[in-house]
Amino acid sequence: MSSVKTYTAYAFETLYSKLHKTDPIPFSKLKLALENDSNVVTEKCPLFVTWNIKQGHDKVLRGCIGNFSDLTLPAGVREYALIAALEDPRFEPITLRELPKLSCSVTLLKNFEKGKDALDWELGKHGIRILINGKKSATFLPEVATEQGWTKEETLQHLVQKAGHYQTSWEEADIELTRYQGIKESLDYDTFMDLREKLQ
Structure with a gap:
């Protein structure tokens, strides 16, 4: 089992590596770095991934898509991190230039x-x-x-x-x-990058 915080970091890493065209940091490595997080969940559940972007002092929605079926984790997080970022029909796909302004939330449903x-x-x-x-x-x-x-x-x-x-x-x-009900964790770009640099 893994924590919601780990899944949120993995969602960010999935989009980061996709836009930078690099190999993502493995989920197992992120899990080890965040293993002290107590908000642990099972390996299958419905979930939503939400992307917000800074506009001035506000955060506005940039993409949010999920699935009410029981999804295998972490594969479901990886899949919907990209769907929410790149395929939400309400928005244009998120670009590399927008990445530093983003925050990500993963909500696991129960x-x-x-x-x-x-x-x-x-x-x-x-x-x-x-x-x-x-x-x-x-x-x-x-x-x-x-x-x-x-x-x-x-x-x-x-x-x-x-x-x-x-x-x-x-x-x-x-x-x-x-x-x-939902178990939600959020992560902004700066916090994600601090974590990422420690793992390099």
């Missing part, structure tokens, strides 16, 4: 539960995934609502729109809700 209704979840604790009319789905990770300052109702409305129902209110939508 404790999936069906909600009794659309409001059966807690702000700041749960991520939510909705299925509308049994067809279109969308999710927000656990931190999104609190970071945006949304109420539960506002969160649901944004999520309904994210699922493509722009003219539908959340109260009118036929929503099946699943709530879940």
Whole structure:
């Protein structure tokens, strides 16, 4: 088993080596360097990788994609680090020039539960995934609502729109809700490079 911090460093290393066209530092080497981290997880789980970029004093989203299937680790982290960075349809692919402004987060998902209704979840604790009319789905990770300052109702409305129902209110939508929790670690470029230099 390995820590979430190790997976986050591995996600950063995966993109760094891809953009620099070099061989990545092996996961086993990163794991040894960070083995004292206590936030240990199992070898298979759903996950999301998120890239943010500095704009002035703010951090803004630069890519976020994941998968709700149980993914083998660390291979799933490696795969989605690149998908989130280079294939998120909302953004242009991340470039080498942007790398020093980036921060990376890996969120490993757990404790999936069906909600009794659309409001059966807690702000700041749960991520939510909705299925509308049994067809279109969308999710927000656990931190999104609190970071945006949304109420539960506002969160649901944004999520309904994210699922493509722009003219539908959340109260009118036929929503099946699943709530879940996440274990998240973040790493900025400078911290990642400090770690990387120690391993060279």
